[in-house]
Amino acid sequence: MSDQTVVVVGASLAGVTSAATIRDSGHDGPIVVLDPSPELPPDRPPLSKQVLAGLWEPEQATSRAASRMIAAGVDLRLGVAAVSLNFADVAFLRD
Numbered sequence: 001m002s003d004q005t006v007v008v009v010g011a012s013l014a015g016v017t018s019a020a021t022i023r024d025s026g027h028d029g030p031i032v033v034l035d036p037s038p039e040l041p042p043d044r045p046p047l048s049k050q051v052l053a054g055l056w057e058p059e060q061a062t063s064r065a066a067s068r069m070i071a072a073g074v075d076l077r078l079g080v081a082a083v084s085l086n087f088a089d090v091a092f093l094r095d
Contacts, residue, residue, distance in 0.1 A: 002027060002028070002029050003028070003029040003030075004029050005029060005030040005031075005032060006019075006022055006027060006029065006030070006031045006032070007031075007032045007033075007034065007082075008022075008031065008032070008033045008034070009033075009034050009035075009082040010033075010034070010035055011033050011034075011035035011037070011040055011041060011065065011069075011076065011078065012035075012041055013065070015033055015035070016033070016065045016068055016069060019031050019033050019069060019072060019074045020068050020069070020071075020072045020074075023072040023073065023074070024072070030075060031072070031073070031074045031075065032074070032075045032077060033069060033074055033075070033076050033077065034077050034080045034081065034082050035076075035077070035078055035079075035080070036079065036080065036081035037078060037079070038078050038079040039078065040065050040066055040076075040078065041065075
């Protein structure tokens with residue numbers, strides 16, 4: 001598809017899903033996910049159900065996201081905040 005770098009800002013469920021979907025859609029170039037937190041945010045549905053019910057350890061709610069990004073070959077950069085965007089250098093994805 002393209003060798004351009006795709007940058008996803010935020011490693012929330014939406015960010016992780018976006019990165020994996022971009023890869024699954026055929027993008028074979030680099031995908032970078034930036035998140036200002038030094039740790040992956042937990043996947044909220046399991047956090048509010050399995051973890052609070054005592055069925056999962058808290059780490060399990062974050063390991064799914066990490067596994068998904070590793071499987072997709074995503075460059076995850078935790079502790080890195082996006083502070084600006086230069087639209088002159090941005091190429092928008094189109095169908």
